[in-house]
Amino acid sequence: MIELKNVCKSFKVSKRNAGFKNAVRALFKREYEIVHALRDVSFSIGDGEMVGYIGPNGAGKSSTIKIMSGILTPDSGECVVNGRVPWRDRAEYVREIGVVFGQRSQLWWDVPVIDSFELIKDIYRVDRVTYRKNLDELTERLALSEILRTPVRQLSLGQRMRCEIAASLLYDPKILFLDEPTIGLDAVSKLAVRDFIKERHREHGTTVILTTHDMQDIEALTERVILIGKGRILSDGSFEDLLKKGKSGGTVEQTVAALYEELDI
Amino acid sequence: MKKYISFFRIRFVAGLQYRAAAWAGVSTQFVWGFLSILLFRAFYETSPGSFPMEFSQLSGYLWLQQAFLGMFMAWFLDPEILESVTSGAIAYELCRPVNIYGMWFTKNVAIRLSRTVLRCLPILLVAAFLPSPYGLSAPAGVLSFVLFVVSMFLGTAVLTAFSMLIYVSSFHTVSSMGIRTLAVSAVEFFSGALIPIPFFPDAMKTVLNLLPFASIQSTPFLIYVGYIPPSEGIARIALQLGWFAVLSAVGVLWMRRSLRRVVVQGG
Numbered sequence: 001m002i003e004l005k006n007v008c009k010s011f012k013v014s015k016r017n018a019g020f021k022n023a024v025r026a027l028f029k030r031e032y033e034i035v036h037a038l039r040d041v042s043f044s045i046g047d048g049e050m051v052g053y054i055g056p057n058g059a060g061k062s063s064t065i066k067i068m069s070g071i072l073t074p075d076s077g078e079c080v081v082n083g084r085v086p087w088r089d090r091a092e093y094v095r096e097i098g099v100v101f102g103q104r105s106q107l108w109w110d111v112p113v114i115d116s117f118e119l120i121k122d123i124y125r126v127d128r129v130t131y132r133k134n135l136d137e138l139t140e141r142l143a144l145s146e147i148l149r150t151p152v153r154q155l156s157l158g159q160r161m162r163c164e165i166a167a168s169l170l171y172d173p174k175i176l177f178l179d180e181p182t183i184g185l186d187a188v189s190k191l192a193v194r195d196f197i198k199e200r201h202r203e204h205g206t207t208v209i210l211t212t213h214d215m216q217d218i219e220a221l222t223e224r225v226i227l228i229g230k231g232r233i234l235s236d237g238s239f240e241d242l243l244k245k246g247k248s249g250g251t252v253e254q255t256v257a258a259l260y261e262e263l264d265i
Numbered sequence: 266m267k268k269y270i271s272f273f274r275i276r277f278v279a280g281l282q283y284r285a286a287a288w289a290g291v292s293t294q295f296v297w298g299f300l301s302i303l304l305f306r307a308f309y310e311t312s313p314g315s316f317p318m319e320f321s322q323l324s325g326y327l328w329l330q331q332a333f334l335g336m337f338m339a340w341f342l343d344p345e346i347l348e349s350v351t352s353g354a355i356a357y358e359l360c361r362p363v364n365i366y367g368m369w370f371t372k373n374v375a376i377r378l379s380r381t382v383l384r385c386l387p388i389l390l391v392a393a394f395l396p397s398p399y400g401l402s403a404p405a406g407v408l409s410f411v412l413f414v415v416s417m418f419l420g421t422a423v424l425t426a427f428s429m430l431i432y433v434s435s436f437h438t439v440s441s442m443g444i445r446t447l448a449v450s451a452v453e454f455f456s457g458a459l460i461p462i463p464f465f466p467d468a469m470k471t472v473l474n475l476l477p478f479a480s481i482q483s484t485p486f487l488i489y490v491g492y493i494p495p496s497e498g499i500a501r502i503a504l505q506l507g508w509f510a511v512l513s514a515v516g517v518l519w520m521r522r523s524l525r526r527v528v529v530q531g532g
Contacts, residue, residue, distance in 0.1 A: 071359045073525060087525075095362045106357040111279050122271035123363055 002045040002068065002175070002207070007077030009038040009063055037063045038074070039231040047174075050201050050208040052222035052239070054215075056260050060231045061211040065179050068209070069099050082174065095124060098168035102180035105160065106167055107152040113163050114148045117170060124171035131170065138166040141196055158189030165193065169200070175207045176200075182214055194220050215252045229265025269367055273375045280379025287383035294331040294388055301327050302399055317463040321398035322490040326461055328392035328401040329486045335380030336421045337482040339452035342428055342445060343373055350435045359524070366520050369432060370513075373425045405491025412498040416485035419505040423480045426512035427452065433516060436523040457483035463492060477508040 013035050016026040038060045045051050055061055066072040067079055070086035070093050079086060084093045100106075107116040121131045139145050142162040147155060155163065161181065168176065178197070182190045198221060201208050210221060218225060218239055225242055227235040235242055243252065246259035305323055309316050316323075330337070346369055349355045358365055392401035404410040431448050435441035453459055455478035462473050462483045473479055484501045487493040493501060 066356070069360050071356050090359070091362045091364065094360050097360070099357070099360045101356060104352075104354050104357060106360075108275065108279075110282075111275060115275055119268075119271050119275050123268045123361055125268070 001047055001083075002081045002209075003079070004044070004064075004068075005042050005078040007038055007041040007064075007067060007074045007079055008036070009060075009067065009072065009074045010034050010036045036231050038067075041077070041228070041231070041233055043226055043233060043236060045207065045209065047207055048201075048205040049224060050222050051210070052218040052225040053209060053211045053228065054213075054218060054225060054256075055228040055234075056265055057213075059228045059265060061228060062179060064228070065099075065177050065209070065211060069097060069177055070094055095171070096174050098171075098173035098176045100161075100164050100168050100176070100178050100181050102161070102178075102183040105152070105164065107160070107163060109153045110151060112149050112151050113144070113155070116152065116163075117148075117167060120167055120170050126171045130172070134170050134172065138169060141199065142166050142192070158185050158192075161185060161189065161193060162196075165196065172204075173206070175209070178208065178210045178212075180212055181210070182212060182217055190214075190217075197221060215256055219252060229260070229263055234263055234265070268363060269371045272368060273371050276372050276375035277379045280376050281383065284383070287380070290334075290380075290384050291387050294334060294384065295391070298327055298331040298388070298392070318461075318490075318492050319398070321402055322492055323461065324395075324399050325401050325490040326486045326492075328388065329489060330458070330482065332385040332388040332392070333381055333417065333482070335384055336377050336417065337424060337456075337458070339424065339427075339456065339458065339481075340449045341377070342431060342449075343369075343376065346372070346432050347435055347441055350432070351440075365524070366429065366517050370425055370429060373428060374421060377421055377425070402490075404489050406495065408495040409488055409491060409498070412495055412502060413485050413489040416488055416498070416502050416505060419502060419509060420481045420485050423477060423505055423509050423512060424452070426509055426516055427477065427481075429516040430512065430519070433520045433523055452478055452481070455479070456481045457486075461487075463487070475504075477512060480505040480508045 011034070012032045014026075015031050015033050016022050041060070041064060053061055053064065063072060067074050068081060068086060070090040073087045081093070082096060086093050107113060108119070117135065120126075126134070139148065142165065144162060144166060147159050147163065150159075152160065152163070165181065181197075182193055185193065194217060197208060197210075200206055208221075210217065212218060223238060225235075225237065225239045226233060227242060235245070242259070243255050246255040246262065250258075302324055305327075306320070309320055318326075335341075349358065355365075358368065389401065394400065404413060427448075431441065431445055434444050438444065455473055455476060457473075457479065462470060462479055465473060480501075484493070484498075484505060488495070488498045488501070
């Protein structure tokens with residue numbers, strides 16, 4: 001159970017005009033602008049739901065994910081996940097969640113994948129039997145047997161992403177946060193990742209929160225979609241209902257783009 | 266605790282794969298060691314009376330310095346850690362049920378030890394067979410040797426706790442280059458890495474001996490060569506422990522404060 005109530009977060013961004021004169025002036029007097037990344041964000045997600053979290057670049061998706069995974073502390077508002085506040089007792093809380101950031105890597109780049117997995121096993125104190133079972137299952141479902149002994153630096157992006165996802169599921173997290181998990185992947189890898197997430201959700205009842213710009217990810221995976229723009233929640237409901245709000249006709253991509261424009265976000 | 270041991274193991278083993286770098290390091294250290302000894306011999310021959318220690322003690326000090334460079338080189342800071350703060354990859358480390366201070370500390374010690382293991386033996390072996398007073402003689406006594414081993418590990422701990430302060434400072438700056446250069450030069454100069462502390466003027470020596478920098482390499486090496494007798498060595502080791510406690514406490518608290526305000530930029 002995830003509950004966010006009136007969460008706000010703002011960042012200070014330094015600004016200056018171009019040119020040497022302004023650069024010198026900025027040495028003495030800095031100008032800052034406050035950017036409100038999240039304004040009054042509230043929603044709740046039940047156990048075992050699979051929710052897509054969409055919005056244009058800079059809308060506040062990643063900030064929300066970072067708050068829910070305990071990395072960021074919001075300025076105000078409440079966030080309770082499984083009865084815990086993520087940024088307090090961070091170390092205890094993160095044991096129950098899995099996080100995959102499509103643009104970053106959690107594996108240790110200079111050792112074989114299996115070494116990273118063993119280390120994760122020790123970090124999360126997974127007992128041997130459970131680890132063996134999970135590893136076997138993930139190896140089979142994600143076709144990892146060929147690549148487990150390869151150092152991470154020599155994997156292709158698609159292979160690495162499969163390993164990243166496996167790494168975040170080795171310890172049976174109840175909630176899985178996926179931040180752009182299909183970014184940069186080819187069609188085959190994308191389909192493999194999607195199928196796997198779907199299966200995992202169905203068989204283990206894992207709560208999944210997915211952010212992506214790929215509308216096919218959303219179409220294939222999620223029933224419920226939360227739309228965020230300029231730090232505010234703009235809609236929360238089924239993807240079909242969302243599409244109906246936009247102009248009909250054209251591909252899903254075009255409809256969503258038109259919707260973004262219409263909402264001015 | 267087990268997770269830190271596993272982490273230590275994985276970093277230690279990964280460090281051992283860089284064999285070519287180790288050989289290159291060994292040859293550099295030999296040349297450096299010989300040049301330093303030649304330099305100090307020139308001083309010694311001009312005025313043996315003003316030399317603060319025996320020449321063989323100095324040679325021993327310099328060879329130990331070369332052999333255990335990996336444990337005491339101040340300029341080594343883990344680029345991966347600095348990079349993870351600059352690039353935001355630290356986001357992942359924050360998603361793990363670990364203490365980041367403990368993790369980074371373990372990683373630094375593991376890298377330092379794996380580098381030393383690969384390099385120290387050939388240097389110690391050759392230095393031991395060099396003619397006196399240019400080689401490395403046996404330790405000043407059994408007790409001195411035991412104290413030396415204890416003090417050496419404490420020295421690495423003090424230096425690592427100091428490096429941790431530099432890592433934490435990188436949370437607060439866009440580039441940690443400036444602080445790094447400044448801090449590393451200070452450590453190099455005040456720890457006796459460039460000139461052994463006995464060569465400093467008396468007034469300065471008294472101050473330097475109390476600073477944390479002397480607790481890094483100076484204390485263990487001077488115990489080994491007998492410049493610091495075992496009776497005084499125990500007090501120096503207590504001082505090392507004290508500095509380690511202070512530096513690590515400051516680091517842990519500062520990191521906790523910094524993490525509360527951390528912002529991982531970009532999507």
